[in-house]
Amino acid sequence: MTGIRVGTDADEQAPERSPGSRSRDALRAAQMYYLQDLTMNAIARELRTSRSTVSRLLSMARETGLVQIQVNNPSERAPALEQQIRRRFAVEAHVVPVADSVNDSEVLDRVAIQAARTITPLVDSNAIIGVAWGSTLSAVSHHLTRKQTHDSTFVQLNGAGNTQTTGITYASEILRRFGQAYGARVEQFPVPAFFDHAETKTAMWEERSVRRILDLQRRMTMAIFGVGSIGAGVPSHVYSGGYLDREDLETLDRDEVVGDVATMFFRADGSHRDILLNRRSTGPDLDVLSRVRRRICVVSGESKIDGLRGALAAGLATDLILDEGSARRLLHT
Incomplete structure (x- = not known):
């Protein structure tokens, strides 16, 4: 069942609209198209414009949040892959249908679009939401x-x-x-991804400016992140962006690391406390992260499955958004 929500001028969730007739026309076109079932030709006649202009107005209404489209999947009618993932891993699963012939970059883009549409209804006022950087979250941020x-x-x-x-x-x-998509404040964390020495991190974590950010993280109501993996089709930024040298990678190999969330590493069984590089990482303690009420994990590409399995074993996700190929591999390998 598909639900379509069209804002009104009094709707507190509608975005701020710039002065001028275009925003008003976009709202009117959306109301006539989605709520009154008028055709684009009929709307064009009423607005005294062209059908192509109506099409652009409807696109504008969707892109600016005047129209929110949500596909509701009651559990008893949910697709088989989503049901299986929910039962096996105890997470709310959203599987993005993608043909096997689609390349890795396109898969990422489609997953990012689905993730953005899934996240928006979950973002509330008075919330503190943690966001990890990376290739996946960068893609998601473009579609909010x-x-x-x-x-x-x-x-x-x-x-x-x-x-x-x-x-x-x-x-x-x-x-x-x-922040721009949801009219929210943004708090950056201007420290390295990894300190050279664990002792430096210990000292920095005592600084008041750093402790303020750590306190926000401890009070998070939601966290949004991807899963890092060395061999992904679209390389994880932490592995491709100069964050780790050869010695670091050898250390991860010795510690049998399969992936990371927000530059905190874990093994296939979800264990992470004695991994050496975590002592120098500035990511959130995974025990702290696992206590956040809503934890949205976005994964694109079958090559990240080992990392995803480790993240699920560690209990890091409550919601999982992934492509169809990855979902099949997660269940059947």
Whole structure:
């Protein structure tokens, strides 16, 4: 069953609209098309414009959040893959249908679109939402639709600097898109992804400016993240962006690491406490993360399945959004 919600001028969740007739026309076109079942030709006649203009107005209504389309899947009628994942891993699953012939980049884009549409209804006012940076979340951030919230905050989950760059531009752009989409504050975490020495991290974590961010993370009501993997078809940014040197990668191999969430690493069985590189990582303690009420994990590409299995074993996700091929492999390998 598909539900379609069209905003009105008095709707507190509709985005702020710029002055002018185009926004008003987009709203009128959406109301006539979705609520009155008028054809685009009929709307064009009423608005005294062309059919192609009506099409653009309807696209504008969807992109700006005037129209929110939600597909409701009651559990008894949910697709088989989603039902199986829910039963086996105790997570709310959203499987994105994708043909086997589609390349990795297109799969990522389709998963990102679904993730953005799934996330928007879950974002509320007075929320503190943690966001990890990475290739997957960057893609998701480009597809967010606007929804006005009040007194909400998006906080960066892990530092982004390395020996080649501060990482501030890359991470801040992802956070900016989330904040802009929902009218929320943004709190960056301007520290490296990994400290050179664990002792440096221990000292920094005592600084008041850092403790303020850590306190926000501890009070999160939602966290949104992907799963990092070395061999992914679309390489995880932490592995391809100069964050880890050869010695780091050898250490991860010795520790039998299969993946990471927000630069915190884990093994296939979900264990993580004695992994050496986690002592230098600026990501959230995975025990803290696993206590956040809503934890949305977005995964694209079958090559991330080992990492995803480890994340699920660690209990890091309450909601999982993934492509169809990955869903099949998760269940059958």
